[in-house]
Amino acid sequence: MSPLKKVILFCHRWLGFISGIIVFVVSITGCIFCFQDEIQDAMYSYRHVEPQSRGYVQPSALIDAVKKDFPKASPDFIIYYGIDRPASVLANVGNGGYEYVFLNPYTGKITYHENPQTNFFIIVEYLHLYLLLPPAIGKWVVGIAVIIFVVIMITGIILWWPKRKSDRKRSFTIKWGGRWRRINYDLHNVLGFYATSIALILAITGLAIAFEPVSKGIYNVANLGTDVKNEIEEPKSDSLKLTGIAKQPVVDIAFAYARQHVPAAQMYMIHNDPAVSGAIGVGAYAKSMHYSHADGFEFDKYNGKLLKEYIYDKKSPGLKLNEMNYDIHVGQIIGIPGKIIAFITSLICASLPVTGFIIWLGKRKKTKSKARKIRGAVHHKTHKKQMQGV
Known part of the structure; x- marks a missing residue:
């Protein structure tokens, strides 16, 4: 491995340790929230008239x-x-x-009322957005973890990308017949690759919902840097x-x-x-x-x-794109197929810290085992020399 890739691997690994638990929680809650409208429609009669x-x-x-x-x-x-x-x-x-x-x-009659904080999906949403911390703090904790995750995905692609064409077919598929460690390795790398493009979209739209500068940046890029005054003036x-x-x-x-x-x-x-x-x-x-x-x-x-x-x-294109943020983020911009894609992508994102940790743990144990063997071999040679000297 080249010195550059060693540095990238170091960053990839330790950034994963820093953000892993938060990424897991945010991704799992994203999975649950994707179909919250469909689930609540099926569960609650008050959502229909x-x-x-x-x-x-x-x-x-x-x-x-x-x-x-x-x-x-x-x-x-x-x-x-x-x-x-x-x-x-x-x-x-x-x-x-x-x-x-x-x-x-049609009648103005109250059919149901609730405190939003008691609704399961609102709790899931706040966990997704703020980790149930005060919003002013929670959005920064989640936002920084998401930014780190974007860096991890990019460095992961760099580390994983096969050098030779002959390796690409093997690199794009999961070897289901292999040992469990190999399957875990493939799940981390192959699924991570396939999820990256959608995961980046979910990450950016999520950041745009939480942070006005990101939303403003998307607005400016889509409008090629031009502000439309009649849109931005209150x-x-x-x-x-x-x-x-x-x-x-x-x-x-x-x-x-x-x-x-x-x-x-x-x-x-x-x-x-x-x-x-x-x-x-x-x-x-x-x-x-x-x-x-x-x-x-x-x-x-x-x-x-x-x-x-x-x-x-x-x-303007910028305003249209900003108003699409939520629908893109949950996948509903293209209906149920989009929600399914967002759900699967979020599930894969939740799995990456887990499979990545297992890979690191396996390599750590392998390194320790190898070190013990080397120490044992050195000790054996030293002991043999001592015996010969006698």
Whole structure:
């Protein structure tokens, strides 16, 4: 092995020790989360409603229904998931707590509510994102481990890549008939190779979700370094100019406008967060439970005036790509086949620290055994010489 490859092997091995446990946890939780919508749909009846010919009730009616049960609730998000799914309100109920309230979108009746922190898949998501640490700390721990894992994958390819063409067929296949150590070696190298391209995509999209600089970098690269000003500028309320107060709730105005202009959308999400100064926004999504291919509208939260719109066909490549991050990360950008690919890739990523550790352990034992044999041989020769001297 060349000196350069020895250095790469050293980095590959010790970076693996540093990040291995975190990569294992993040990858396993990613596997579980991939099919969380399908699993919860099968388990919980409240995630379905009977479609009706009458239209949805207004968002303000959903808010009123929630406030009857949770008087201090602040409805940060209101979501209409689709004609055969419930509406939901994510309500801030004070003291840093939230409540997910599900309602029949045709009647406004509450059908179920839960604290998100008690939902198994939300716990899995927080474990995946933050290792259940405080988010400000956890995202850095996970983020650094993911960056290290990217380096490990690249160094792994360099170490594994066969020098001769005659070795390539053997290097790209697992020798199932070999001894278990050989099978483990092949599982680490061959599966690692096949998973690398998808794993890199999952890693980068995950980092983009967690870190704004990564998201901004993707935006700039896709837009060839050009900022589209009308996309990055935040809308500002002109209510201080005394242009009047809306005669009906602005959430209703926003929802009606989005439905009128994007009638084919399957899902509508309204952000009504009081922390967002001056604006109420609504996103109209092409497919239910998918967060790309959306048109967006921002309204003055006092008078209901349209401040800004984001029409999908007019969005820059960078903005479109950033909005695809979640769908790409969980594989649903291409439907169930994509989720299966993401699941298998995450499973392979979880296995790599385990198989890699077994390889290291085997080599360590082999080195110790060899050292013992050498010491034994030296001792035998020394003893023989001593006897001859006598």
